[in-house]
Amino acid sequence: MSNKQHVPTIGFLSLGCPKNLVDSERILTELRTDGYQIVASYHDADLVIVNTCGFIDSAVQESLEAIGEALNENGKVIVTGCLGAKEDQIREVHPKVLAITGPHSYEQMLAHVHHYVPKPQHNPFFSLVPQQGIKLTPKHYAYLKISEGCNHRCTFCIIPSMRGDLESRPIGEVLSEAKRLVAAGVKELLIISQDTSAYGVDISIA
Template structure:
């Protein structure tokens, strides 16, 4: 179970928590946990000790749905009092959950915090009634200003919006999470400041479409530290770039205004890192996918970005074997990869998702052809990645340490987001702690990871 260590007290009601899915779902879990702590509940790390268990589900693809169903089944078996929320908590998925687990206490959709908390209140009322905001609540002192976090102390996800206005044919997220709803920029920056004050050294900006931030409110003007900022990605990047920590942009669609954040990267304000889900390169397949953004001139724009900011790292995800994909379409994707020279790439074989309109497209690609194309894709990208990482040998880089054990330290450079990208290994070096930032020399590389040695202050003397 995903939980945070707490000093349990037998007088308090205890809630177990299982958090599944993407970073956006993780932020939902953090918000629910924070409110539970504010109301005096303890968070239990075990099924046996919990008075009720909350399972935050993921419903993006079939394998994620099965993992969620298995987690619910395990919680029912081990505890029996289960509240379900998240992306599987709506529509036919919700009905399937109830059918498979008739004793489940409550089922609600993503970011439906009120329903989850209401269900917890109903089955295990808080020992101490919540007081009005005007009154002093001693329980608030037990919760850090940045709230409960499920990530390590030195990095945190910063969710800037909910939902998505696009209708990509392979995706059901708008059906689960609704249309785009942007948070006020002042609220986002205030949360970021609290995180930094608590020791966070890396902010990972997330949403369904970071480039579209503010579209729904027509880029409404807001004030941050007395300065006027529009509710848009560029202004947010400017404000976050003043906080003195790593700022990493995820889920960026290649709209023209993305060009405006590249100079901020070149100036060292935010990390020279873009996570752009290109998904494909064939115009015909992109049209079948109903992908947004100006995809036609992407290669020219990547070249222009790198001219402004040579250190820029681009990561992306792609789908092979999409319905209607021909060998010509796939070869176009491989040729595009060779030209784009992306640094970090993930690839998925297309799989139908219940409710996605792509299911109705003709000419589905056979599984054996999908597998063969996936292997060719990965071989191509591994070669590109290996060459780009080999070129880093001898460079000096800053590394943020994530883990330390008797074998050495493991960290990440600016090119590596947690969980999804590569790592930097400092074999045999243990004189450091998670969250430390070290200057290192890159000494080795393979297809995905780097090896390094720390640069000591003495090394630069004289």
């Protein structure tokens, strides 16, 4: 009989825009730091996370179908991302989902993972997580998200109702991440946010 400890495994599906991809990178980095192994197969996963998009009708449909596939193939599913802001809409179609969180609800989402698949005892120094975190882009470029949300209320846009008001990251935090990415060999940084031109209007950057 083997005494080797089972390493909990997480399947992960990321849908939607580059902003959502950055959220996925952060979640995956946190999971690896906590000692979880990320796997590519539903059947090899102890639990599946679906990071959804809800910007347009086709994206909503794609997200709902992806959740359904994960439930059929695995059975233990946590939903996060933009469509997670509409929990009732998800539960109406997929009532068996374990938990639902909205976009950039990292701590809440990780708490759900810890509840359903307890994190292992491990030394975080052995997690082999790159200093720049886990990236889902090719090595030569990376997305750098500088803010969340938007203060405008355009009648044609659903983003504020899902992502909330503008919340700029501190400039020092942004620069530190940029330096880590460059040190890791990234040649091109793509600056992204819901409203890039409004960066900093909500904070003092003096």
